[in-house]
Amino acid sequence: MKRAPRADAQRNRDRLLTEARVAFLANGTDASLEDIAARAGVGVGTLYRHFPSRETLLEALLRERFDALTERARELADRPAPREALVTWTLAFIETTTVYRGLTAAMTATLRDETSALHASCAAMRDAGTTLLARAQSAGEVRADITPVEFLTLVAGVSWACEQTSGGESAGERLLPLLFEGLERRRGNARSPE
Template sequence: MKSGARAGDGRKPRADAIRNRERVLEAAKAVFSQGGPAASLEGVARQAGVGIGTLYRHFPTREALFEAVYRREVEQLVELVQALKAEASPAEALRLWLRANVAFVATKKGMLAALALATQKNPDLMAYSSDRLTQAVGELLARGAAAGEIRDDIGPEDVLRALIGMCYAQDRPDWQDSVLRLIDVFVDGLRLRGQPPG
């Protein structure tokens, strides 16, 4: 078959298929974070610039799309750790990473109902994300403690618990701005005395 590989025949996906999938995921992130769980798949396809058939070829159910967006967001946050370690001081890297998590939580809030369904079908999903994010923030904390910038008596679970608490404590339209301010205060509180704010 010359026009493209059939699913499951062992061939790599075509470049345009990969691009379409990425466009759908990016559009879904935007639509779900703004429109909540009722956001339509047609709206996602429209924003991605693809037909609804293309969307369903990649993601046959709403839950499959939500899970793919969620996993992609987690992986991007894990990859961000390496970039920040190369570009920012330890305390500043932690602050920037936590701030990036706010957008992830906004997307997650918009997908909450569907994610609940997805985790019923795939109970490992939440454990997977928790493990990955705990390891990621643990790297940032260890780097900060080794550099003498951040106290060493706070664990990654403590940091993630505080972040989740800040993000879910309020649901006003401006909640993200408020949480970003709180993150700055939180990271300043983690600094060892004598360390100036980033």
Template structure:
């Protein structure tokens, strides 16, 4: 890619990140192009579809989650690694309104631009889960697909104004339910007063 094309690509991604953070995954592509001060055709030359734009935008975060799983696997106790990674995954999906729907659709559609990134993240979580299960530290009746779905569900809750104030508490509850013990290997489940 030429230097000017690379600059345009990076600029479009930076603008798209801001617009999507404000308006969610369904943000107007015209608005992204307008704020980037380019024509819609230029945007489409770099990103032919909304999914291609979202894949490019989200891939760094998804790749970061995959890398984080590898780091945690090498450096943390199995239960601590699993729950730390799970919390980071939930924080990611809560960071982009509407991304849960896209990821849920992409995981089932091999033709989706987001499919590879989503399946890689799911596999990274599954590996951490299996490691914790092998030590008897995580529920044996969960699998990687369940973990991915729980992340998505908690992300969706964060998108709902009536549930958002409970989101952190619900993450704590689900994290505790994934483990077979609450305080093994230094992993702590926070005990907050219930929100009424």
């Protein structure tokens, strides 16, 4: 039976998460782990005991957000308008991935690294979004010739662009319609088979 953490260890973990959230909001995902530990009033060794890597710290902060986004895709899969469901999920994805500057790049790298602490949450989120894409393609509401990898690359590009501007969520709301205009199924816009 797994023993509950000591009260002081739990307090240290909670303080580290609080300070990491503040540091990542202010400085992005590359914020200094040493500074986070100092601000939490613990040594860097304590930080690494709780979070052996930057990815495990990010995973602890973001797991709930990623799981909520995965669940949101599952809820949207039952909607009668597949394109609208995909747009809604994509905007939520952009809002989630731009919470910390640098998160889009970290997530992209994580999806290629199955050993990363963030991989499982990111992969589940990716797979849920891919299901929405396939549904919109089957309904003829989105181009059938775009692959899930291409779609997610485009969405990551919009997320990255939003990170670079001060527009935040509103930047995503402006860029997303442009992305989906390019994804619309039109006669003659499909790529010829190679």
